[in-house]
Amino acid sequence: AANYRTAEAVATHIGLFDDVLSSTAKHNLFSASKRDALVQRFTTFDYAGDSISDLPVWQAARQKILVNPSHQARKVQPADLLIEDRRPLHQALPRMLRLHHWVKNLLVFSPLLLAHRLNEDSVLSQTILAFFAFSLVASAIYIINDLLDLSADQTHPRKQNRPFAAGDIQLIQGIRLFPMLLLGALLISSFLPPTFSAILLLYLLLTTLYSLWIRRLFVWDVLMLTGLYTLRIIAGGAATHTPISIWLLAFSILFFLTLALVKRCTELQELSLSDTINTSCRERPYQPKHYSAFFQTGITIALGSSFILIGYLLSDKVLKLYQQPLYLWGILPLILYWFWRIWNRVKKGILHDDPIVFAVSDLQTYCIGLIVCLLVHLAS
Template sequence: MDVCVETSAIIAVDLDGTLTPTDTLYESAVCLLRNNPANLLALPFWLLQGKAVLKSKIADRACLDVTTLPYNRHLIEWLQQQRAAGRKIVLTSATDRRLAQAVADHVGLFDVVLASDGTTNNKGVHKRAALDARYGAEGYDYAGNSAADIAVWAGARQAIVVNASATLARRAARIAPVAKIFPPQAITLTHWRRVFRLHQWLKNLLLFVPLLAAHQAGNVGALATLVLAFFAFSLCASAVYVANDILDLESDRKHPRKRLRPFASAAVPIKLGALLGPSLAAASMMLGTMVGSAFTRWLLFYFVLTCAYSLWLKRIALVDCLTLAALYTLRIVAGAAAVAISLSFWLLAFSIFIFLSLAFVKRYAELRVQASAGSGWAHGRGYAVSDVQFLQMLGVAASYAAVLVLALYLHGDTVATLYVQPELIWFAVPLMLFWVSWVWMKAHRGEMHDDPIVFAAKDRASLAVAALIALCFVLADHGIGG
């Protein structure tokens, strides 16, 4: 929408939600949490001293990399055209002046920066007063996005509405002529699917493994319990994915593919994630208590370990992969606890080795991407790109160790008592050898997804191997002539 009215030589532009679709205060708070979670205890005391003080204190301690922030490309292109036409561009923001200045230096468009200074929160009427004092009433056009900007538009010659709802745009039009509208990006079902990581819920099917291994697949009561456990684990996992994506904003934005994630791209606001994460965790624990106390303890342990991984462990080389393997195995342990089934040493040993291999595949694939992007280090991780061959060696060794454990298990006496024709299961060994070799070959070729589980769920060869292995166990259980 464009209105042909007299324009001011000055365009004042808001930062949060306008120049960038994200909120730099929330972004800085995330940095604070990531660097030292203990700092969060001081936030209420800083807030009691006023928002300007809060923003100043956070800016003192948080090192937000403004070069990684998402920016409103369409607005910036339009501002470049206006500046080329001789108009003066002013960045006016409620964020702390140091952060606003860093953004202005990075974007390279602004002649003046007006922002909060540790005493005055440059928002709403305070922002209007600062602009009026410098350029006079109606001496500027103003680009904003929120209800707080109504007070500023009331003093502007023209309103430029950015990333705002239709209702707010109509309110702005009643106050000042609207010169231009930059429509908001809608949050779609695809965005929410990616926030919840619904495809990752496939991993929670591991909860059913103990029931299948115990030959109790026909136990309807146990199956119903595990279905409830599945959703409890899935909601818990989604809660952690939300937290992890928020904590990983800076790293994800430096990744060629992860930068498109909903929180990294600011398609979904951080504040929604801050509300969604705890809500999902609470719902998960409520479902867990319905399954049983033993399951709930493992679910809680899984939650604590994933939080530790997100905050700290994922930055420690090798420990991160061991933790990922443990998190996969915990699903099997929790599934056994849910239906009171004892786990065998062989199942636990096999799961640790196979999931450790997949964790190494994940890191190997990520390092390959970083190498192709010309980076020397994996941001937010404890690995150098030069570690890629070492991880490949460890991963291949772990995968073959898993197959060895499977072969030793099949040689034991337990198998003979559980299956009618146990010799048929031996076909699973070469099938597993093929699959782990296939996964590593695809990773070596650079054809591996960031998550090997997602790769396996979409890869035809992997699906065929899974079907054949399942057939081996079914035939061994019933016999070829059964």
């Protein structure tokens, strides 16, 4: 049922077909109409399809070939030949939703953690709702990103394995799921304070602007990524009416700014190594020549975040919240080591382009996190 322009473009690109039958503005070759056109042209034919709408065509065909069929088509039409090369939906769907990126939304818990309110059940339940609301919105935006980047992803050596680019999930499935995710997020936010809902809508607006426009702006895209991370922390405070420490905001801004620069540096390394990626990412405002400046700036900002941590440890607030604050000083060398390790991996060119994904899969990061938790517990 494809339009003749699309059908002829595909036929020209592949170069295997002698003739093309396709829909026009006056005649839609769909279901029974497609069957009639094929019977009139060929009399006897084999047919490969995937949809329940192809049932009339299969009934008239000599060989019924089902290619990655829908559940309804598989149930109704027995196949003479079944071809399935897509990943199962239960494997492709989590990758489309980027469930592993939901870890970023754990930032909504940070205001409670620093305010020592995690033991309050009602407050904790509100934060859990905030986590899922942000996660659903994030997954919806990832769907839009993948749809917008489809052509580029299909020529990228790594991103071509994303569900849409690889054909594991149909585009229409993603389009249908997008509003469902947003509605789910809005429904969850209705149980939280209006301020949180406003921040969630702001996050949706900013991420949409980022996808459509800001990611093409030099440096502004890095600042936007930093702001989106920090907005999660602000939302966590709004969901529970927990005041957010100025020290937390200052540290988070510098911390996530250096991680955003890590991401850009790894992308620039890929650009310098592959002409294919350079072509597919031509809308990005960066060139490999920017790598050195970003690398040095990222390390400087990482050190700056460490000075913010020192300022917090010297503040009167620490003396009020912790009985043994000296234990907290053990966090400083751990943070510095983690920064050194991640930037060292950038320098060697062995880091995934998303440092958060790296952190989630890195054993040493987990060990550092456990030691930090132990030090905080001892300080309390």
